[in-house]
Amino acid sequence: MPQFEAANFLPQFVWLVAVFAVLYFGIVGATLPRLSRAMLARERKVNGDIHAAEHAKAESDGIHRAYEAEMEQAHIQAHVTVADAKVDVIRETEGRLAAAGSALEAKMAEATAGLERARAAALGEVERIAVDATSQIVERLSGGRPDDETVRSAVRGALAA
Template sequence: MPQFEVVNFAPQFVWLVISFAILYFGIVQFTVPKIGRVIGEREQTVSDDIQSAEAAKAEADRIEADYAASVAAAREQAREALNAARGQAAKAVEQRLAAANEEVERKQNAAQTQLDAARAKALADIEAVAAEAAADIVERLTGARPDSRTAVQAVQSVALAAE
């Protein structure tokens, strides 16, 4: 077998080194930088998506805190109105007692209606922000933005699962 002859070892070794060098430097020069750029771009994309998700979560937390504060203020206001109406009813004569009780009940219903409206609005705002954030995240991850109805349905299903 000619490849095992000692005379052929040196030329074979030289050609082996030349072939290896061509392949190695060809891969290092052209392929490795491209792979490095792709990995860097993907890492930046993921980092940007995480930052935008954190910002959306912070915004949702802020909205939730505002909602809780407005609910507490509305409850306190309703309590104050109720206490004032009860004080007036205690001081009033019996003839005005019925009218005062109706006034207190009307104010309480109005406050509860305002509370329910504020809560519904805040929940709708939170859902809208969450749906928009979810659509943005899906768009950044997949490149295709889902329609708003699909995003809202996804947020609502997660909200129902959380309850």
């Protein structure tokens, strides 16, 4: 094999180095700047995306904190509104109960007055019946009619005891 002969080895090696150098520097010289630019552009884009993502996350966290604060405020406001509504309902109910109590007291007073009138009328009637009965009994037993005022005072004394 001619390529392994010692006399041909040095010229082949020189040509190998020359061709390798031309190809290496030709390819590397042409592609290395493009590759470098692409890597730098990619790095800038990744860093920009990371920065944008961090900024978006910070903004999202701020919005979330604001949302949580608003929700907490809304919960507090809802509790206050419910408590106010409860107080209003209690006041309204107490007012209705007071009005109903007043109406019931008025009806009770009216009924009590009616009962007192009926009682007085009944007692008057009982007294009148008792006076008549006593007068008739005394008249039958004694033969004479007693004085109405005397019978009436005797009946009142008997009824009071």
